[in-house]
Amino acid sequence: MAVAASPRLLLLVLMGSFPAHATLSEEEIRIRSAVDARRDSLLATLDEWVDQNTGTFNIEGLRAFSQRLLKPLEELGFTVRSERGPELDIPGRGRFETGPLITAHRPALEGQGNPAHFLLVGHYDTVFEPDSPFQQFRLSAESPGRATGPGIVDMKGGIVVMLAALRVLEQSGDLGAAEWTVIFNADEEIGSLGSRARIEEAAQRATTGFVFEAAYEGGVMVRSRRGLGQFYLTVEGVAAHSGSAHQKGRSAIREIVEKVRLIEALTDYKRGINLNVGTLRGGTKRNIVPFHAEAWVDLRYDTPELGREVRAEIEEISGRTFVEGTTTELWGTLHRPPKIETEAVRELLEKHAEVAEAMGVRPPEPVHAGGGTDGSLMGAVGLPTLDSMGAEGGDAHTDREFIEIDSLTRRAAIAAILMRRLALERKAPQP
Template identity: 35%
Template sequence: MLRYCRSELPAFLTCLRRAVEIESPTNSPADVSRLARFFAKELKRLHGKVKVLRHPTAGSSVWAEFWPEKRPRKSVLVLGHLDTVWDKGTLRRMPFRTRGGRAYGPGILDMKSGLACGLWAIRALRELGISPSTPVRFFFNSDEETASRAFRKQIFAEARRARAVLVLEPAAAGGALKTARKGVGEYRITVYGRAAHAGIEPGAGVNAIAELARLLLRIEQLARPLRGLTLNVGLIQGGTRSNVIPERATAVVDVRVPRKKDGEAIERKVRRLRPVHPEARLEITGGINRPPMDRARALRLFRKARALGRALGMELEEASTGGGSDGNFTAALGIPTLDGLGGVGEGAHALSEHVIISELPRRVALLAALIATL
């Protein structure tokens, strides 16, 4: 398996380059759909039954099925996302390139190398005449980077038909697999005050910015960093000009929760917030949109991957992360889920984003071995 995967590395890199050069920012559905069609074509060439799933506002997702005739019917689900956080045109200042054993480009680590690993794992199994004992299904989602709203139902439905979910997100540092992820939430907090002339009748106004500032200090105190419960006020907007008492101010807060009950506690506390000024009005929308991925769901799969990894000369560690993925959903449904099976590298969402080229054949071989033996 490993020998085959190593011999295929040049072809793999060509495919990876093509995927990186089809830019696919979440906010540009037509571009995400173009990448969907690219992967659909590649999956078809591997004799998969393939569907491109359209959506009225988001880009298309890709669904594929291999070995549908196998019994038992419960599949191995390979999960990935097509979208990236990089705006269209990033390629001009951050082109695909290889240097010093690394391959660079927007979305190459998160997660186009992972998608290519999925493709090549099937190719390896086909070429070596290895047939898994269950059907294998793929779901490449189009809007993971913005909370996976468009195809969430379909992902849930596929997960329920699966015995195990393998997520192609990048590996943690040193190639570690991800066995736990924090839950993710987002709250949009808007304060409505009353506008007035700041000089002529300052007492007639209710300052929404001042009110929001007081609230944010209280919100920051809800964090429990030692327990891993963190908050970030990441965005703030309000006011029109300095001589007008602002009528409206909004903040968006990102929340990360290690356990389900932390999410429930935060939800209760945020909903209980009240304005200090009796005439200010508060509107809170949002909530926890990805439940935590519980390590217990991953352990059996991780042990299996570690044993297979040893046979491939890898010493695989496990890691937990504050970042969410679609694995959060499948684990919360109770389906065994192992994450971080994609490329090994650094700089996801950063200009230095890259994968280590020599690790790619082993990642493909590991994925193929998992698919073949689950």
């Protein structure tokens, strides 16, 4: 991917000088060194965490792992609460309990005026269940400086980055300059269907949001994201012998095929709508008229209006009948609103880039991403949020998932310095 320098950066280069903010202050240099000194210990923590399976449906694994997240927050002076994850009922999966939802809070010191309130969010579930062959942390043999493992960048690495940033701010005495809320959820990989309400509620009380999902390779930040929807169609028909009683049968496959064809046809790249029928299952045997069929549909959309419009169209298609005698049920949700790049987000991205620049990391242009995160939920309720604050890496959701090891300390220092600047700025507004 070609990455162009921003006009602002270009201007700075032409001027041959950087504004004061594009260098680190003495305290900031100390923060950076303190994080750098912890590189090995951060990597050791990540190694240990990645080896512990936390697939979204592995409730035992999630419960065990969630314990590890409590102590670091308590040591930082947070009041920590771990509660049973909400129960969900998902088509094709049935009822199940999600992993514990952890919330932690730390007030600002007295006498801070009207302090910033930061909401930091991370998920500790991964897409890799215990039956996946991909279970282990490994230093990459082919690419020195990289490590691979399930959830290593999506997002146990991000949680390591977040906690390292908080810890160094505690050591520098800066944590008290702001109010802090931290949420760790365990159902992000299925769309945060259970934790959504809690995240939105916390977002309404905060002034700035940070989600420690991965940055792209090279530290590329996300400026905006598409909205996501998911739909599940089940069709019931009538079974019959395909030879002697074919006309008595009502084919669920014929019915669902008509519907998924129309649903896919709603795709309109120009308007920003993608529809993908990702799975289609039906029937039992060649010589039985199929009495059951089901399909999962994924929707990506660019504006809230488009999401509502397409949902209504899917409902309309699902409500039609093509094969008399079949019935269709539709389950669906627009689980990730689009994350819009507001003026406040643009400002945050600029301040983030300034810190990176001051650390000698030339920040590439932020990108528009196709996937959603909890940052989309926070943005949709009006909280200015940066949601790619985590480690750098890639190939998430595959057995090649990797992290750039150096990014653990680099990203933790950027996060700490940025949050510190925002907290102090708020305390003493610039004239």
